[in-house]
Amino acid sequence: SQTIHQWPATLVQPVGSPLSLECTVEGTSNPNLYWYRQAAGRGLQLLFYSVGIGQISSEVPQNLSASRPQDRQFILSSKKLLLSDSGFYLCAWRGIAEAFFGQGTRLTVV
Amino acid sequence: GQQLNQSPQSMFIQEGEDVSMNCTSSSIFNTWLWYKQDPGEGPVLLIALYKAGELTSNGRLTAQFGITRKDSFLNISASIPSDVGIYFCAGTGTGANSKLTFGKGITLSVRP
Numbered sequence: 001s002q003t004i005h006q007w008p009a010t011l012v013q014p015v016g017s018p019l020s021l022e023c024t025v026e027g028t029s030n031p032n033l034y035w036y037r038q039a040a041g042r043g044l045q046l047l048f049y050s051v052g053i054g055q056i057s058s059e060v061p062q063n064l065s066a067s068r069p070q071d072r073q074f075i076l077s078s079k080k081l082l083l084s085d086s087g088f089y090l091c092a093w094r095g096i097a098e099a100f101f102g103q104g105t106r107l108t109v110v
Numbered sequence: 111g112q113q114l115n116q117s118p119q120s121m122f123i124q125e126g127e128d129v130s131m132n133c134t135s136s137s138i139f140n141t142w143l144w145y146k147q148d149p150g151e152g153p154v155l156l157i158a159l160y161k162a163g164e165l166t167s168n169g170r171l172t173a174q175f176g177i178t179r180k181d182s183f184l185n186i187s188a189s190i191p192s193d194v195g196i197y198f199c200a201g202t203g204t205g206a207n208s209k210l211t212f213g214k215g216i217t218l219s220v221r222p
Contacts, residue, residue, distance in 0.1 A: 006152075043214035044153075044198070090152050097141040097160070097202050099210050101152030 002027035006091045006102030015107055019064075019078040021105050023091030026072065031093040035066055038088040038104075052073060083110045092098040112137045112203050116213035125222050127189055133199030133213050140208070142175050142182035143200040150168045153198055156210070159186070189220050 003026045011072050013019060017105040035047045046059045048066035057065050063082050067075045074091060086109045115134045134141070141160055145153035156176050157168050159175035159182060166173055172185045182201070195196055196215040202208045 010214055042196075044212045046143075046209075092152075094210060095191070098143055098158050099200070100155065104150070104152045108151065 001094075002093070002100065004032075004091060004093055004100055004102045006105060007106065008094055008105060010106045011108070013081050013107065014081045015109055019076070019081050019085070019107070021107075022087055023074045023076075023102055024072055025074075025093045027073070028095075032069065033081060034092040034094065034099065035074065035076050036090040036101075038090060038093065044054040044090065064105075077095060083109050085109050103107070112139075112201075112209075112211045114199055114201060114211055114213035116197075116199055116216050118216065120217045120219065121216070122221065123189055123221045125189055125191060125220050128185065128187045129189060129218065130186075131184045131199075131216050133183070133198055134200075135201065136180065138179045138205055139182075139201035139203055139211075140179070141202040142173070143171065143210075144171075144173050144182070144184045145198040145200060147196040147198065149195070153196075186218075191220050191222055194218055194220050 006023045010088055032051050033050045036044045037047055038044050048058055050068040064078050085105050089105045092099045128154050143158050146156050147153040157166050157173040162175055162179050163177050163218045164175040172189045175182055198215045199213040202210055
């Protein structure tokens with residue numbers, strides 16, 4: 001069966017520091033992968049999605065970037081974090097229709 | 111773009127009560143999904159619906175794909191304290207490679 005791993009679970013970073021969040025999927029090949037951000041326990045904002053290695057689509061302009069160096073690896077990065085980057089970040093992979101989420105990373109920028 | 115509407119933002123019920131949540135759209139959807147998110151965790155898929163009129167149960171949960179394909183509901187019967195969380199509806203529209211759209215979620219609180 002497919003599993004999705006996301007780490008770290010929590011992260012506290014100072015303003016201006018870099019960021020790297022990693023997501024890996026097991027048990028499937030060539031998955032569609034997604035990064036979402038959730039603020040204040042509410043809606044899910046789609047940040048990036050990828051349909052294949054090196055293919056990244058950005059949904060909203062922001063201080064973040066994404067990369068897909070391997071088929072089942074999706075990375076969310078920033079060169080310099082802002083206070084507004086704080087939030088709950090979720091990685092997901094999508095089957096035919098359904099999306100399956102990782103456990104999330106709580107990022108606090110201080 | 112396509113939007114899914116969920117309201118109210120929060121619901122408060124007594125343990126043992128049934129609760130119903132709606133999700134509506136002005137656009138036609140081909141798939142309806144219901145997720146539950148516990149605090150500090152990722153959303154978990156509860157029920158997936160693929161055909162108009164489809165009614166599917168998962169334990170105390172029942173969800174239906176509306177005949178018009180523009181709405182879906184989720185029922186929780188005999189609520190228990192662990193039902194607390196955020197319930198999201200999601201759907202995919204028509205057309206190839208249709209994106210997955212999420213509602214803003216409903217926060218459910220269950221009073222013991």
